[in-house]
Amino acid sequence: MNDTGHTMPRVTEDAEHMIAARRTLPSTRHSVTHKFSVGNYEGYLTVGLYEDGTPGEIFIKVAKEGSALSGMCQAFCRAFSIALQYGLSVEDAVVRFKGMRFEPMGRTNNPEIPECQSIVDYVARYLELHYGSKLKLHR
Numbered sequence: 137m138n139d140t141g142h143t144m145p146r147v148t149e150d151a152e153h154m155i156a157a158r159r160t161l162p163s164t165r166h167s168v169t170h171k172f173s174v175g176n177y178e179g180y181l182t183v184g185l186y187e188d189g190t191p192g193e194i195f196i197k198v199a200k201e202g203s204a205l206s207g208m209c210q211a212f213c214r215a216f217s218i219a220l221q222y223g224l225s226v227e228d229a230v231v232r233f234k235g236m237r238f239e240p241m242g243r244t245n246n247p248e249i250p251e252c253q254s255i256v257d258y259v260a261r262y263l264e265l266h267y268g269s270k271l272k273l274h275r
Contacts, residue, residue: 156222161185161192170262174255175240177205181259183267184217191226191267193217198255205240205255212256226267233260 161184169182179198186192194216196209216229237253244252248265252258 158218158221159186159192159223160221162187165192168266172258172262173245174252174258175242177240177255179209179255181262183263191263192220194220194259194263196255196259209255226263230260230264230268233257234264236260 165184165186167182167184169180171178171180173179177198179196182195182197183191184193184195194213196213197206198209199205216233219229220226233256235253236256238256240255241253241257242251244250244258246258246262249258249261252261
């Protein structure tokens, strides 16, 4: 019983097996770096890849180091990368982040994604375009 008087559920062996394991990337790995612009901002998206070519981490370099935009991009990338490493598929991540709307937004320099609603929207759409079919092949 816990402090509120409720009986705590027993953890079964099945529940113990449901705990996700982190799939780490190799120390030396391939990556793709893509230069982009959204509105008046330029940046670089780097996608770190597992041996099978699927994404395992992302990094965004944008604006000045230490700026609010740069910090938010770093926080987003860290959370996104950890989610990928614990088993969230790129397709599931794309569904959650595609279409998020906030500044900076607008025209891009990428003809495949001529406009976007935010840098997060741009990254989600880029990953969908370039890694969506690879993920379907590996399932």
